Every structure is written in C-alpha cells, then in structure tokens.
Amino acid sequence: MNKTEFLNKLRTALNGIPQDDIEERVSFYGEMIDDRMEEGLTEEEAVSGIGPIDEIVTQTLSEVPLTKLVKEKVKPKRELRAWEIVLIILGFPLWFSLFVAAFAVVLSLYIVLWALLISLWAVMVSFAAVALAGIAVSVVLFIKGFIPHGIAVLGVAIMFTGFSIFLAIGCVAASKGVVRLTKKIFIGIKSLFIKKETAK
Template identity: 50%
Template sequence: MRKQEFLDELQMKLSGLPRKDIEERIAFYSEILDDRIEEGYAEEDAVREIGSVDEIATQIIADTPFSKIAKERIRPKRRLSVGEIMLLTLGSPIWLSLLIAAFAVMLSLYVALWSVVISLWAVFASLAVCLIGGVSACVVFIVGGNAASGVAMLATGIVCAGLSIFMFYGCKAVTSGILMLTKKMAIWLKNCFIKKEIAK
C-alpha cells in the first residue's frame, strides 16, 4: 500500500470524527511516513511498518472522547427546514423517551458489571479481616481457658487468609476483564456512530 492510499483509507475510517481531528491525524501520519521515506525506507515498507489502517483507526477512535463523536454526529450538516423542526418537536415524546431508555439500559448494565467487581472485592476484604478476627478470638479463648476453641478460631482465620490470597488473584482477573469489556463496549458504541457516518 502506498502512502496516499493509506491516508485516504484512514480518512475514510475516521470520517465520523470532527473534521479538525481527522486533519490533525492525517497530517500526523503523513509526517511520520515522510520522515521514514527520508530515512531511506521504500514507501510501501514505511506504510507496512506503521501498522494496519484498521488498528490505527480503532486506537484513534478509542482515544477520542465519546462526547466529541456524538457532537459531530448530532450537529446538522445543513439548516433544518420549518417542517423538519416541527416533526422533531412533535416526535420528541417518542424519540426522547427511547433515547432516555437506551441510556438507562446502558447505565444499568455498566453499574451491574461493576457491582460484581465491588462484591468480589468485599468478599476478599472480609476473608482478609477474618484472619485478624480469628487470631483475636484465639487469644481471647486461650486466655479464658478454652484452648480447643482458640485453636479452632486460629485455624479458621488461617483458612480464611489462604482463601483471601486466591480471592485476591480472582478479583484482579475479574477487574481487568471487566475493564477490558467496558472499554470494548465504549469502542463498539463509538464505532456505531462512526459506521453510520461512513454509510451516509
């Protein structure tokens, strides 16, 4: 792929972003390619070394705030006629309620995902605290002359401490998984706006 083909394809993939952002990104990658070519790389090799257009476009979209993309999509490309304004106003009870419902569903899904993470970390914290409680109860029982119960409480605390170690690694894995999932969901949502723009 040659430099101009690369830049044209990248511009097409980013067509849903604000015009200024697209121009900045195209200028940035054009300058990088020019620098590589000046260093002695063949044009095709310089393009290949930068990476695929899809990967670059996905990264740019991921780094672009959702508000910018939504603002660009919502902004009308031309002045609305009186009839269109009236239709929008009359239809607002329907489309506005659907928009609010969609936002509520997305928000509840996001909250549900993170509530799982919070619950798991709470279980980890309670298991870790059980060690302190077990040792304290052990001391109290032994001082009170009930050594068997003291040993049982100490054993319970040690078991909880062991479980908390496993739980810690599980919580870490789930947290990173949820982070990745929410990031992918955000990218998917941004791509919905971008793809609609490309389709136009």
C-alpha cells in the same frame, strides 16, 4: 499500499469524528511515514509498519470524548428546511424516549457490572478481616492456655486467609476484565458515530 492510499483510507475510516481530529490524525501518520522513509524504509514498508487502520480508528475513538462525537453527529450538514424542522419536533417524543430507554439499559448494565465487582471485593475484604480476627483470637487463647481452642481458631483463620488470597487474585483479574469490557463498550458506542459503510 502507498502513503497516499493509506492516508485516504484512514481519512475515510475516521469519517464521523470532528474534521479537525481527522486532519490531526492524518497529518500525524503522514509525518510518521515520512520519518520511517527517512530512516531507509521503502514507502510500502513504512506504511505496513504503522499497523491496521482498524486499530488506529479504535485508538482514536478511545481518545475522542463521546460528547464531541455526538455534537459532530447532530450538527446539520446544511440548513434544515421548514418541513424537516416540523418532523423533528413532532417526532421528538418518540426518538427522545427511545434514546432515554437505550441509555437507561446501557447504564443499568454498567451499574450491575460494577456492583458485582464491588460485592466480590467486599467478600474478599470480609474473608481477610475474619482471618486477621481469627489470628488475633488464637493468640489470646494460646496466652490464656486454651491450646486446643487456639489451634482450632488458628486453623479457621488460616483457611480464611487462603480464601481471601484466592479471592484477591480473582478480584484483580475481574477488575481488569471489567475495565477492558467497559472500554470496549464505550468504544463500541462511539463507533456508532463512524460511517463504516465506506471504511474498508
């Protein structure tokens, strides 16, 4: 694929985002290809080193605000006729209620996801607190001469320390997963505003 073909496909794949953002991306990657060619690469090698167009689109979507995409989507390409305005007004209760319902579903799933994550962290913190409290109590029991009781409490504290460590590892992994999933969800929502039928 040469430079012109690549930039044309990129422009097509980005169809749906604001035009100034499209031109900025096309110009950026055009200059990048030129720089690679100046370093001694052939045009095809310079283009292949850029990466898949799908990845560029995904990266672009992650950087463009959702409000900007919505504004671009709803902006009329031409002046609306009177009958079109009437249809929009009459259909408002239907399409607006569907929009609110879809938004509520996505928002509720998002809240549930983060609520589960917060609950997991809360359990980990509570286990760590029990472990610290158990160590403190065992020290007091040792000082007062209640050795068997102190050993028992210390054993429980060590057990909860292990639980909290395993939970901490799980919480960190779950947090990273939720962040990645959240990012994918938002990119998926943004991708709805891209006209993919012509993007190959």
